[in-house]
Amino acid sequence: MAATAPPHTPAPAPLPEGRGPSGPSRRSRAAGPGRSSKAVVNTLLAVVTVYTLMPLSWLLVNATKDNGDLFASPGFEPADFNLLTNLTGLFTYQDGIFARWLANSLLYSVAGALASTFISLLAGYAFHTYDWWGKEKLYGLVLLGILVPHTVISLPMYLMASEVGLVNSYWSVLIPGLVNPFGVYLARVFAESYVPGETLEAARIDGASELRTFRSVALPMLSPAFVTVFLFSFTGSWNNFFLPLVMLNDSTLYPVGLGLFNWNATLPQEPQFYSFVITGSLVSIVPLAIAFVALQRYWRSGLTAGAVK
Amino acid sequence: MTTRLGRGQRTTPVLFVAPFFILFLATLVAPIGYSLWMSLFREQATSGLGFGGTETVFVGADNYLRALGDASFHRGFLHIALYCLIYIPVMVGGALALALLVDSAMAKAKRFFQLAYFLPHAVPGLIAAIIWGFLYTPGLSPVIDLLRTLGVEWDFLGPDGVVLSMANAAAWQWIGYNMVIFYAALQAVPKETLEAARIDGAGELRTALAVKLPMIRSSVVLTMLFTAVGAIQLFNEPEVLRSRSSAISQDWSPVMYIYQAAFTEHDYGLAAAASLLLALLGAALSFVITKFGNRWKEA
Numbered sequence: 001m002a003a004t005a006p007p008h009t010p011a012p013a014p015l016p017e018g019r020g021p022s023g024p025s026r027r028s029r030a031a032g033p034g035r036s037s038k039a040v041v042n043t044l045l046a047v048v049t050v051y052t053l054m055p056l057s058w059l060l061v062n063a064t065k066d067n068g069d070l071f072a073s074p075g076f077e078p079a080d081f082n083l084l085t086n087l088t089g090l091f092t093y094q095d096g097i098f099a100r101w102l103a104n105s106l107l108y109s110v111a112g113a114l115a116s117t118f119i120s121l122l123a124g125y126a127f128h129t130y131d132w133w134g135k136e137k138l139y140g141l142v143l144l145g146i147l148v149p150h151t152v153i154s155l156p157m158y159l160m161a162s163e164v165g166l167v168n169s170y171w172s173v174l175i176p177g178l179v180n181p182f183g184v185y186l187a188r189v190f191a192e193s194y195v196p197g198e199t200l201e202a203a204r205i206d207g208a209s210e211l212r213t214f215r216s217v218a219l220p221m222l223s224p225a226f227v228t229v230f231l232f233s234f235t236g237s238w239n240n241f242f243l244p245l246v247m248l249n250d251s252t253l254y255p256v257g258l259g260l261f262n263w264n265a266t267l268p269q270e271p272q273f274y275s276f277v278i279t280g281s282l283v284s285i286v287p288l289a290i291a292f293v294a295l296q297r298y299w300r301s302g303l304t305a306g307a308v309k
Numbered sequence: 310m311t312t313r314l315g316r317g318q319r320t321t322p323v324l325f326v327a328p329f330f331i332l333f334l335a336t337l338v339a340p341i342g343y344s345l346w347m348s349l350f351r352e353q354a355t356s357g358l359g360f361g362g363t364e365t366v367f368v369g370a371d372n373y374l375r376a377l378g379d380a381s382f383h384r385g386f387l388h389i390a391l392y393c394l395i396y397i398p399v400m401v402g403g404a405l406a407l408a409l410l411v412d413s414a415m416a417k418a419k420r421f422f423q424l425a426y427f428l429p430h431a432v433p434g435l436i437a438a439i440i441w442g443f444l445y446t447p448g449l450s451p452v453i454d455l456l457r458t459l460g461v462e463w464d465f466l467g468p469d470g471v472v473l474s475m476a477n478a479a480a481w482q483w484i485g486y487n488m489v490i491f492y493a494a495l496q497a498v499p500k501e502t503l504e505a506a507r508i509d510g511a512g513e514l515r516t517a518l519a520v521k522l523p524m525i526r527s528s529v530v531l532t533m534l535f536t537a538v539g540a541i542q543l544f545n546e547p548e549v550l551r552s553r554s555s556a557i558s559q560d561w562s563p564v565m566y567i568y569q570a571a572f573t574e575h576d577y578g579l580a581a582a583a584s585l586l587l588a589l590l591g592a593a594l595s596f597v598i599t600k601f602g603n604r605w606k607e608a
Contacts, residue, residue, distance in 0.1 A: 037415060037513075038415040041410055041413060041415040041416055042415070042416060042417055044410065045407070045410055045411065045416060045422050048407060048422075048426065049422065049425040049426070051481070052425055052426050052428065052429050052481065052484075052485060053425055053428070055429070055437075055440045055441065055444060055481065056428065056429070056432070056440075058440070058443075058444065058451065059440055062443075070449060071448050071449060074451060074454065075449070075450060075451025075452075075454065076451050119328045119329050119332070120329065122325045122326070122328065122329070123325060123326045123328070123329035123330075125325065126321075126322045126325035126326045127326070129322075130321065130322035130325075132322050132323075138326075138330075141333075142333075145333060145337055147534070147538055147591070147595055148337060148341070148588070149538060149541070149542050149587065149588055149591050150542070151542045151544060151564045151567070151584075151587075152341075152344070152542075152567075152584040152585070152587055152588045152591075153336070153337060153340040153341060153344070153584075155344070155567065155571050155577070155580055155581065155584055156339075156340035156341070156343040156344045156347065156581065156584075157336060157340045158571075159343065159347070159577065160339065160340065160343060175332070175335075175336065176336045178332050178336075179329070179332045179333055179336050179337060181333070181337075184329060210321040211321075211324075214325070235431075238433060239433040239434055239435070241433070241434065241435045241545055242544060242545075242564075246568075246572075257433055257435045257436065260435070260436065260439060261435055261439070261548075261549065264439050264442070264549060264552065265549075265551075265552045266552075267552065267553075268552055268553065277439065278443070281436050281439055281440060284433070284436060285431065285432050285433075285436060288431045288432075288433075289428065289431040289432075291431075292427070292428065292430075292431040293424070293428075296424070299427075299489070300489065300493060303486075303489050303490045303493055304490075304493040304494075304496075
């Protein structure tokens with residue numbers, strides 16, 4: 001850190017126009033950081049960029065190699081271009097089980113997150129809009145729920161699910177994913193800033209029922225919140241590994257992560273899976289990476305709501 | 310704003326929160342209660358030879374005592390203690406440093422840097438562990454090749470390196486996420502405050518440490534809280550690296566110990582007791598962090 005502002009900062013150089021978050025107000029000040037410390041900061045940031053992007057670019061390059069070239073050619077040098085061969089192999093292996101895993105992941109994540117987002121918004125909206133006995137105590141319980149270690153409740157959940165016959169079924173992964181206490185928290189924070197009381201009052205005076213007021217007045221106003229909460233739920237279930245690992249035996253029900261994990265574990269004995277695991281990892285990342293870049297704005301608003309409050 | 314409802318409408322809030330709380334009870338509260346119950350019993354063979362069926366016997370605190378007396382459970386806690394000691398300062402400190410650097414007037418291309426740091430978070434933790442597993446494998450890894458040309462022989466999967474390797478995989482995935490949180494909090498620091506610091510002659514570094522950092526401390530405390538609760542549940546990284554490293558046993562971390570007790574040994578009582586002990590550690594850590602956090606806020 002000390003390197004960012006060396007003691008020998010040279011004679012004050014004027015700040016470039018409009019740089020920095022505060023723009024014009026900072027421009028008025030003549031003294032600014034020297035050119036050398038600026039270079040140090042940007043070099044440092046660039047080095048970290050190399051670190052964060054290196055594994056992804058390695059994956060990209062090596063998804064184009066066949067099993068032989070993976071070990072024979074240097075890590076970052078492209079060898080023969082075999083991406084299409086790898087993809088065909090990956091998607092046709094065992095009658096296309098990989099595509100099945102991707103579809104399962106989509107089902108768990110999209111259907112699960114849609115339902116979970118709706119449930120969270122409904123609860124968050126109610127916490128914001130209505131007053132009832134014990135409300136804040138109940139809300140405290142929700143906040144506590146955010147901190148409960150998930151790996152700890154997975155085992156009893158497995159035993160409970162096996163008693164009601166849900167183990168090794170889609171439901172065993174879908175149902176626990178519906179509960180998202182952080183989503184309720186986000187929904188309440190968003191409702192506070194997006195849904196003005198006067199609008200709801202006006203809808204009521206017009207004779208709309210509470211449910212109708214929620215559906216036709218509040219829900220449209222909460223659509224940015226919907227996207228943000230959905231995004232958090234979606235990545236939460238897309239990333240969930242422990243629960244499916246505990247609940248599922250049948251490989252046709254696996255989400256893509258669990259399937260790749262099993263292939264990865266057999267690599268020391270069956271090295272022919274190397275290109276499958278590498279190409280499969282890349283394929284499983286691409287949809288999420290695109291969603292991340294496209295929906296950056298919603299991510300940021302969710303993280304800000306979590307950070308500032 | 311809150312609404313006082315007429316007589317007929319009192320049920321509305323109940324209807325609105327009911328779906329969430331029914332599921333909350335079923336998938337969060339009930340499992341914790343069930344764990345507590347399970348932790349007091351043990352399945353025992355009815356005949357000493359292991360023939361015949363099993364019966365469930367009330368054993369009181371015995372499962373807890375067995376877990377607490379088990380050397381491999383102790384080792385699990387030592388492992389995660391070492392992991393937390395490396396991971397938490399590196400990840401939280403790194404995210405803070407990056408956020409302050411990007412926020413400083415000296416950084417160019419602020420949006421690009423944020424995106425580049427955030428992108429690894431689009432990679433699921435499991436896949437991140439698999440990718441890093443490849444980057445730790447001799448013959449496959451360009452990192453090992455690079456270190457070798459620099460004259461460094463480093464075994465990422467050996468007994469000395471393996472904790473560091475796990476911490477690195479996790480930090481890679483979370484550093485950008487938390488950096489964005491801190492950066493968002495920094496954006497809320499009033500411009501007047503920064504201007505005042507500037508007029509008082511504070512340089513970039515002083516402003517960052519003495520003005521900006523104290524103003525985002527609630528974000529820092531919250532991040533510490535979530536990081537610590539996540540870190541003690543360490544499972545993905547060691548479980549993935551286990552197939553490549555002889556330094557990682559099947560019960561290397563507490564969650565792995567619990568998983569093994571439940572699904573390999575079918576000793577559910579022990580697994581439940583160990584789970585609750587781990588949850589207790591989580592609660593204690595949360596309490597300590599919040600307590601210290603509040604003191605820092607008042608200071």
